[in-house]
Amino acid sequence: MSAATPSDAPTPQAPSERRVSVRIGSISESATLAVDAKAKALKAAGRPVIGFGAGEPDFPTPDYIVEAAVEACRDPKYHRYTPAGGLPELKAAIAAKTLRDSGYEVDASQVLVTNGGKQAIYEAFAAILDPGDEVIVPAPYWTTYPESIRLAGGVPVEVVADETTGYRVSVEQLEAARTERTKVLLFVSPSNPTGAVYSAAETEAIGRWAVEHGLWVLTDEIYEHLVYGDTVFTSLPAILPELRDRCVVVNGVAKTYAMTGWRVGWVIAPKDVVKAATNLQSHATSNVSNVAQVAALAAVRGDLSAVADMRTAFDRRRQTMVRMLNEIPGVVCPVPEGAFYAYPSVKALLGKEIRGKRPQSSAELASLILDEVEVAVVPGEAFGTPGYLRLSYALGDDDLVEGISRVQKLLGEARD
Incomplete structure (x- = not known):
């Protein structure tokens, strides 16, 4: 031996x-x-x-959204393939909704419609990570984030916050975790699993730290409308324009409109990243179900009652x-x-x-x-x-x- x-x-x-x-x-x-x-x-x-x-x-799911889907089922134009990156009218509506709700102005060409938020997260990481790139992941984290990072070839680096800080990490903690291989910061507010929400000042400070070090930020905004009391949701790229060229936003209709089973999410990112992620999706799944996309169109065009x-x-x-x-x-x-x-x-x-x-x-x-x-x-x-x-x-x-x-x-x- x-x-x-x-x-x-x-x-x-x-x-x-x-x-x-x-x-x-x-x-x-x-x-x-x-x-x-x-x-x-x-x-x-x-x-x-x-x-x-x-x-x-x-x-x-609200009735008006369901009715839009029923009508889409009857329309032969939705019985065929549509563009892999999403229905043009839905991409335009998502851009309009983002400006309305977040104050973040984007073009429809910066939007990719995905099969739910999970696909959006994976494709975004796959588009910007190379093997060995590190992603700072505040913990507690949603279970899918580290797995998506690893599948894309990246390395999740956890930064832990606990109940004493309301489960919010500090810039000092993030800086301590940064290395020469750090490429992306994952930023989630409101948070799953903790419900933590970063204030506008905290959000801006973290964003400025990312800009200072030339990092990308992937921010998950799927709970944007579910905040309580005096708490206010803050969209990172909306308050920090200098970050926009290195910022990816993921979102979807699942939580806001009670549409978890409809499987419609999206990526908002610089055009080259969206193009790369769209190419990936064209080989992985092609277009999201047209019926679900029409339902999502009714959702994002509607009010928030x-x-x-x-x-x-x-x-x-x-x-x-x-x-x-x-x-x-x-x-x-x-x-x-x-x-x-x-x-x-x-x-x-x-x-x-x-x-x-x-x-x-x-x-x-x-x-x-x-x-x-x-x-x-x-x-x-x-x-x-x-x-x-x-x-x-x-x-x-x-x-x-x-x-x-x-x-x-x-x-x-x-x-x-």
């Missing part, structure tokens, strides 16, 4: 022996979708499961959830300012005895909650920060109160 090869070292597989590529085999399953799928399966089997896992509005009604309900549920979570000894839950998630710390409960078990991680605690009281939550491990749970308040008021009441009773039994 060679001294350079430990006896317990795994034997490398020859390429011909691999059934799944290393690149794809290394992708983690979406934890949020996995929790949601398990909750729905248990519910279908007759179990009274309440799911706080999926980031999905419980409202139906539907989202105003949803936001009122989300705000009420937000306050109820945070109050009830903070009543549990050992749970600390900051008040989320945007999106529709609460992200409580449960670190003080780990290692305590709960119904004969001592969960050592938030993943074990989430599993215990599902097994004992049939409530599905997502553990912080999925978002890069163990010791936390994510709960969506995008579900009915009665289910929310019932679900949190079950969790209160269970975790209230925790003993040293």
Whole structure:
């Protein structure tokens, strides 16, 4: 035996022996979708499961959007291929909507329509990253971001914020993470999973830091209309014009218009980046479903009255959830300012005895909650920060109160 090869070292597989590529085999399953799928399966089997896992509005898509899709189904021109980058009229409407809602003026040629926000994120990273390029990723982060970065050949570099700062990272933290290989900053406000929203001053300071160091910024604005109280959403390229030539915005209709299943998102970026990403999409999927694009057209051309009604309900549920979570000894839950998630710390409960078990991680605690009281939550491990749970308040008021009441009773039994 060679001294350079430990006896317990795994034997490398020859390429011909691999059934799944290393690149794809290394992708983690979406934890949020996995929790949601398990909750729905248990519910279908007759179990009274309440799911706080999926980031999905419980409202139906507004009627006028659905009717636009019905009419599109009847129009033969939508029965054929259309441009891979999106219907021209939808791209123009997205540009107009961006100016209306964000104060950011762009041309339709800077817009790529994608199959949901996930495709927008992957294609944007694929268009600007080369192998080994680093992307600074504030954590807690949405589960898809690091996987999209890795698939595009990049290296995610995590910068962790916790409840003491409202889950917002500082310029000093970002600078400490920057290296000569740093190419992109990921900036998300409002945030999934924490609901954190950066102030205009914080947003501008981070943007100026990126400009100073010649970095790209990918900013995800999909929760732009879901902010509460006196909180105001700030679009980074709108307040910092000097960043626009190195800024990519991703967005979509899923959250604002309760259209998660319609799968329409978009990229807004400099024209060369949009052209490159469009070329990628032309080979990957071609055009987004024309019926869904027409529905999205009706959504972005319409007013925001539907989202105003949803936001009122989300705000009420937000306050109820945070109050009830903070009543549990050992749970600390900051008040989320945007999106529709609460992200409580449960670190003080780990290692305590709960119904004969001592969960050592938030993943074990989430599993215990599902097994004992049939409530599905997502553990912080999925978002890069163990010791936390994510709960969506995008579900009915009665289910929310019932679900949190079950969790209160269970975790209230925790003993040293």
